[in-house]
Amino acid sequence: MKAARVHERGKIVIEEVPVPEVGEKEVLIAVHRVGICGTDVGVVGGHVSATYPVTLGHEYSGVVAKLGSPRLTPHLKEGDPVVSSGGWGCGECELCRQGMDLYCTNRRSLGRNVDGCMAEYIKVDYRSVSKLPPAISLDEAQNIVNIGCSVRAVRKLDLAKIKTAAVIGPGNAGLMILQLLKMGGVERVVMAGTRDFRLEMARRFGADEVVNIRREDPVKRIRGWFPHGVDAVCESSGTTGGLQSAFDVVRSNGSVVVFSIITEKMQEFDPSFLYLKEPIIYGSKGAAGAFPEAIRLLEEKKLQILPMITHRFPLAETAKAFQVFADKVADALRIVIDVRP
Ligand SMILES: [Zn+2]
Ligand SMILES: [Zn+2]
Numbered sequence: 001m002k003a004a005r006v007h008e009r010g011k012i013v014i015e016e017v018p019v020p021e022v023g024e025k026e027v028l029i030a031v032h033r034v035g036i037c038g039t040d041v042g043v044v045g046g047h048v049s050a051t052y053p054v055t056l057g058h059e060y061s062g063v064v065a066k067l068g069s070p071r072l073t074p075h076l077k078e079g080d081p082v083v084s085s086g087g088w089g090c091g092e093c094e095l096c097r098q099g100m101d102l103y104c105t106n107r108r109s110l111g112r113n114v115d116g117c118m119a120e121y122i123k124v125d126y127r128s129v130s131k132l133p134p135a136i137s138l139d140e141a142q143n144i145v146n147i148g149c150s151v152r153a154v155r156k157l158d159l160a161k162i163k164t165a166a167v168i169g170p171g172n173a174g175l176m177i178l179q180l181l182k183m184g185g186v187e188r189v190v191m192a193g194t195r196d197f198r199l200e201m202a203r204r205f206g207a208d209e210v211v212n213i214r215r216e217d218p219v220k221r222i223r224g225w226f227p228h229g230v231d232a233v234c235e236s237s238g239t240t241g242g243l244q245s246a247f248d249v250v251r252s253n254g255s256v257v258v259f260s261i262i263t264e265k266m267q268e269f270d271p272s273f274l275y276l277k278e279p280i281i282y283g284s285k286g287a288a289g290a291f292p293e294a295i296r297l298l299e300e301k302k303l304q305i306l307p308m309i310t311h312r313f314p315l316a317e318t319a320k321a322f323q324v325f326a327d328k329v330a331d332a333l334r335i336v337i338d339v340r341p
Helices: 038-045 144-155 172-183 196-204 218-225 240-249 272-277 291-299 315-326
Strands: 002-006 012-016 026-035 060-067 081-084 121-125 129-131 164-168 188-193 209-212 230-235 250-258 280-283 309-314 334-338
Touching (some): 002 315, 038 315, 129 291, 144 172, 144 291, 164 240, 172 188, 172 196, 172 230, 188 196, 196 209, 209 218, 218 240, 230 240, 240 250, 250 272
Parallel strands (some): 164 188, 164 230, 230 250, 309 334
Antiparallel strands (some): 026 060, 026 334, 060 081, 081 129
8 A cells, every 4th residue: 555654854755565454453444534734744854753664644534444353343344434533542551541541651643653644544543443423524524633632622711701712823723723712602712823814714713803923913912902811822823932922911810721732942931920920721632532522513513624625635745745734825724635536
């Protein structure tokens, strides 16, 4: 089968590899749609930890090709449309046994330390697989990991008490968080970002105000609208600048959810606001526990997913797809690789 793999930093190759053999606790999935995520770009670039050589990708949809043990997966059969989480714990360590497998230090992460989904087939742990209801298309389902991550992030907040919010970073996940905040009844949501076309999309998805931080100081602008700051800020830009803005625009005793992996170091950090403002700061990692709700949201057509897909490429053009993702000038948002037509 064909797979998009990385052997050395900065280089994606399409190569012929054997179809994975499934063990008893594994499921083989024929991959249909894959979305490119910033984490995949980090794997190629070397700033997200990964074990080379590795097949890229962790956000996808497909159909069951083979069950390692039908006895373990009575709810699945060959041909079922499915998605899986982006990884799973070892199942044996203390954290895994306590149900905290997302913190497992021996975690298997697709496209990082086990082969991912930018290939014709992928094998995954049977516990990571979720069956899709018929109402959900494979085009929509490719984004399930991000929807789950966004659901988990927004769950940190007590939405009944939040009237105003800011989202920093109108990427795929930021736009999902925006939709979830509006759906949860937040009256005014501001989106801050660097690209006008993404900010326009944020408007279409319900943002009450948008600010382009290339042209305006987001802190001044948001403070202009909300002199005491906003009740909650979700940082999804993955930058230290975004994080600093989040600390600067959250109101006293408000909440900040740090949703993204920020790989750069903070040059300056003034911690006095922790005392002065008493903010509540949450981290949110992955989609643990949020898949059922993510599937329900898709099934009930509550989220706008398809308008986010701006580009599509065949598997053979994966390297080109990554170039478009990295090109900050291209109006790219969700780039999908069509592994099968
Ligand atoms: Zn991802
Ligand atoms: Zn473990």
